[in-house]
Amino acid sequence: MITVVGGGPVGSFSAYNLTKKGQKVRIFEEHKKIGVPVQCTGIVTKQIDDIVKLKKNVILNKVTKAKIIAPNNKSVTLAVKDYVIDRTLFDEQLSDMAVDAGAKLFTNTRFLDYTKRVKVKQGTKTKYFSTDWLVGADGPNSKVRLLITTKRPKVLVGKQAIIKGSFEKNTFQVYLDVPNFFGWVVPIDSTTARVGLATTTNVAKHFENFIKGKGKIQELQAGTIPIFNPLLKTQKNNILIVGDAAGQIKATTGGGIIPGLKASKIAAKSIIKKSDYNLSCKAKLGVELTTHLMIRKTLNKFSAKDYNELITLTNQQKIRNVFAQASRDNFSLTALKLMFQEPKYLKYLTKLF
Numbered sequence: 001m002i003t004v005v006g007g008g009p010v011g012s013f014s015a016y017n018l019t020k021k022g023q024k025v026r027i028f029e030e031h032k033k034i035g036v037p038v039q040c041t042g043i044v045t046k047q048i049d050d051i052v053k054l055k056k057n058v059i060l061n062k063v064t065k066a067k068i069i070a071p072n073n074k075s076v077t078l079a080v081k082d083y084v085i086d087r088t089l090f091d092e093q094l095s096d097m098a099v100d101a102g103a104k105l106f107t108n109t110r111f112l113d114y115t116k117r118v119k120v121k122q123g124t125k126t127k128y129f130s131t132d133w134l135v136g137a138d139g140p141n142s143k144v145r146l147l148i149t150t151k152r153p154k155v156l157v158g159k160q161a162i163i164k165g166s167f168e169k170n171t172f173q174v175y176l177d178v179p180n181f182f183g184w185v186v187p188i189d190s191t192t193a194r195v196g197l198a199t200t201t202n203v204a205k206h207f208e209n210f211i212k213g214k215g216k217i218q219e220l221q222a223g224t225i226p227i228f229n230p231l232l233k234t235q236k237n238n239i240l241i242v243g244d245a246a247g248q249i250k251a252t253t254g255g256g257i258i259p260g261l262k263a264s265k266i267a268a269k270s271i272i273k274k275s276d277y278n279l280s281c282k283a284k285l286g287v288e289l290t291t292h293l294m295i296r297k298t299l300n301k302f303s304a305k306d307y308n309e310l311i312t313l314t315n316q317q318k319i320r321n322v323f324a325q326a327s328r329d330n331f332s333l334t335a336l337k338l339m340f341q342e343p344k345y346l347k348y349l350t351k352l353f
């Protein structure tokens with residue numbers, strides 16, 4: 001028996017991959033309903049098509065341009081192929097896939113601890129379950145992670161609003177004048193957008209400034225984004241962590257859906273083959289997520305002047321051509337191509353050291 005803690009996309013997809021291979025799986029989700037509350041902007045690259053076929057109603061919008069805006073208001077527009085998804089419907093789709101494949105889902109069931117058996121609180125009752133494996137897909141504040149390591153990941157705090165206003169339906173915007181991260185405007189259609197930012201301190205103050213003049217607020221959401229740590233242990237004996245619980249997030253963008261789904265597949269394979277998940281993660285995800293981390297660490301040292309210059313450098317046809325062929329979910333090779341096309345990018349690496 002395999003116990004998955006967390007009925008988010010990564011927990012459900014782990015359960016799906018395991019049940020598909022004939023394993024007995026149960027999922028514990030603390031909320032009563034899958035996919036609620038939403039704490040996500042829901043933008044994913046088209047690379048998700050290689051992992052899961054999204055149901056039509058999950059895709060709310062397709063964006064083809066990313067407009068990146070420097071502190072001096074100059075901008076570069078890059079070609080992208082991204083989906084804006086409905087996170088509740090997406091989480092439900094993956095949960096249904098897991099249940100249809102044979103996984104047993106227990107909602108309203110909070111994981112508390114694991115020594116010899118798994119201890120949960122189901123409604124008001126405390127219950128115990130035997131298990132052979134424990135998979136922690138319980139998000140950024142993972143309790144399962146504490147069974148592997150007491151080290152807490154560094155985090156960003158994200159805040160966003162659903163805004164009514166006027167937006168370019170096929171373009172999302174990224175504002176670089178936010179400390180240690182960025183602000184975003186992601187359209188769902190021409191009158192509705194998800195507008196927010198993430199940063200390390202004074203989130204409320206930065207958010208208030210950022211949101212001014214963008215439109216009428218319909219709803220507010222907030223959440224934590226863990227920063228990838230290549231040294232974090234992701235397995236101890238029969239306990240594994242995946243997705244946000246393991247900080248498997250692109251540190252450049254805060255995108256965790258695709259890396260988390262990829263990690264779900266690695267976790268399922270490691271359990272079935274009894275191979276080292278920690279090592280497999282490093283081999284299959286490590287280079288990509290470390291590249292994003294290095295870029296983020298470099299960007300965090302940028303002044304407004306550096307960002308202005310970066311946007312000017314990036315606004316060259318040869319660079320935009322490289323981006324047009326690239327995916328944020330396969331960026332390590334693109335980073336090399338960019339430096340080859342424009343060696344001036346290399347000077348930013350000195351900031352890293």
Ligand SMILES: Cc1cc2nc3c(=O)[nH]c(=O)nc-3n(C[C@H](O)[C@H](O)[C@H](O)COP(=O)(O)OP(=O)(O)OC[C@H]3O[C@@H](n4cnc5c(N)ncnc54)[C@H](O)[C@@H]3O)c2cc1C
Pocket residue numbers: 005006007008009010011028029030031035039040041042043044109110111112137138139140142143158159160196222223224225242243244245249254255256257258260
């Ligand atoms: C503001 C914001 C915007 C974001 N935007 C994007 C984006 O545009 N694109 C993108 O790719 N990523 C984005 N992310 C990141 C993305 O939301 C996560 O990477 C993704 O949700 C990870 O999925 P997960 O299943 O690992 O964790 P989660 O989605 O957090 O799911 C964890 C599940 O575990 C449950 N749980 C937690 N503790 C327990 C417990 N003790 N017992 C039982 N159940 C438990 C929770 O209720 C939850 O359902 C954003 C994050 C934030 C905060």
